[in-house]
Amino acid sequence: MRIVHRKLGLAALAAGLALSSSVAFAADATKGKANFMKYGCWQCHGTQGQGSPVSGPKLAPGPLPFEAMSAFIRNSRRQMPPYREEVLPKADLEDIHAYLSSIPPAVDANTIDLLKN
């Protein structure tokens, strides 16, 4: 099923996924959320990819284009440990990107009473 869906990007778009324009085919945001947990991305970036000033930057909303994100993840040589293909298959990474792309924009801090001062 996953292979079919990847080739039929329109199906994913119909499901309301806001995909990065650079992703040539669709992926599954629901599976992506599970993968985001399974592969430990949440550990440093939070379960919604919101990031932390001490452990890892914000990933969502508005993730990097897939190619850029993938290149960084595969080749990181800094604090972020690299995830090679053997550890995180491309299909699963595409799903993760779909999950991050599905996260809605952040609430404006100016509309949150506790953050006004």
Added chain:
Amino acid sequence: MARKDSARKDSSPDVSRRKFLKGVAVAGATASAAAANAAPLGTGADVKRLPAAIAPTAHQIAAETAVPKDMPHLAGKPNSDFMVDVIKSLKIEHIYSNPASSFRGLHESLINYGKNSMPDFITCMHEESSVAMAHGYYKASGKPQMMLCHGTVGLMHGTMAVYNAWADRVPVIMVGGNDLDAAKRPPGVPTFHSAQDIGALVRDFTKWDDTPVSAQHFAQSFVRAYRYAMTPPHGPVLLSLDAGLQDNGVDDAGLYIPRYVASAPPHADVNALREAAKVLVAAENPVIVVDKMARTSEGAKNLVVLAELLQVPVVDQGGRMNMPNTHFLNQTAGAQALIRTADVIMGLECSDFWATVNQWIDNGEEHGHGLRESRIKPGTKLITISSVELNTKSNFQDFQRFQVTDIGMAGDAEASLPALIEAVKAAIPNDKKAAFEKRGEALKAAYQKSRSNARQVAALGWDASPISTARLNAEVYNAVKDEDWSLVTSTGNTSGWSERLFKFDRHYRWLGRSGASGLGYGLPASVGAAHANKALGRFSVSIQGDGDMMYAPGALWTAAHHDIPLLTVMHNNRGYHQEVMHVQRLSNRRNRVASLGKTAGPIGTSIDSPNVDYAGLARSLGWWAKGPINDPKELGAALKEAVQVVKRGQPALIDSVTQPR
């Protein structure tokens, strides 16, 4: 040791626990032997032939029914009463302790002779908690407290917390009971609980220890220990207290209690301070970095004076509340860029100045050791004032990596600030003032920008469940901001949101961290700090990591038993999260998928399956509690309720299930 034969003849030891315990041991052994002879393990039929009870021997009958002889009483005052007089002379308010037979003489004197007042006995459930409570109490009040324990097994329990106090430069006056005389001490457990040299357990991370052999020796050593502990750099001290010495009667009419006079703190060299002032004044982009500098509110006030004189940005590493985050010269949020562009950096009581000016990348390069990179540009001048090198030891590595400096001053930074301020005033030429003002204006703008940015970042994941650490801090601050609050601890790492969202405008708003990052600090240190704050009329709040909590949950009972009001808000990310990330990092580096087992994090790192019911745990130990709370929208109302409970004088806990960081 020091147990005199004359005292044995006419005093208590012959009727003491020694014979009592021996009798118990003999009786127990007799009964066991009789039972063994009468009924070797066998069938039910064998058991039926047993009598309902073992018949007592003639000796036992006589012992149980005869009229006892008058028991001799200890004439006069026991040494332990005098020891209480010594302790009282230093106005120590509390003794945090698990009861133990090796100091029963002192214990009895404290509660009966000393009337359990100044100090009173605070019952603890782990010696690690006892030390941490004294640690927290000091940081809230500036007053050192006592910790009393079995000198062997109790001190073994307490050692990690002693290391935290050592690394955090906090005084704790520890006394460990020890029965030194091998020929006279009771056999069995009390002998298991005796040692030649209990100080060896903690000598690597205490300032001083001693084993008094007379009452007068105790008085001198106690006052000396107090004075050493209270001279910067502060630190824990230990007295080994012989059980026999406690029990013996006072036999020296000339006993006296030495008067305590505080030592002046060590001051940085005045010429070096003048040189540092010139360098700071001449700099284009100076930065001051502070960690454990402000021992008192005076330190924080003087830091503001110095920063304003120079219009210099201050990076507060948070070992104490050094620089109010409401002041525009607190530029902690921009630390990385400031360090990178600085031409002069002055570190004041920094725990790790190497890591201030260098960074380590944990990426496995350099043969697995990770990369070391300088954060500073070539030619940046480095200045330090630190008292730590006045009191270093070799074994434990709390002194961190060695960093070369251009001007290094061994001295207490807080005590040295007034002279540095005067030296800076003298060094500022009139034509520099405009440049300083211009720098200040730029820093004001940067401060406003960073505050605004922090609010926008805090909004990310605002409604997430588990609750974001930014939301957690914003809700907690909102709940306590109208009280005279003190954030006594924050464990488990909430990504620095307390520093961004709470207004740290007074010294006691933030008490700093554990010192050596040894888990099991947060809860008991919070209880100790809240104990001090109760007397000071302050509202105590803590953010409590779940892993840290489970090391010492017995401290919950101590808070309830002693009516210590404290609001504890769980940062319950259901894991030893630092280790979650470490194992993940290593798995990636080795091209392996981290095995999760039945947990959310790599096997061995999560605290789930089952989830711990922290509210239930707290309730079972006498706290008001609510949770687990998963929905951030429910957090505000729960906190509001909890604040009212704390204001009525009780401890309250909110279990909030949170994001990892």
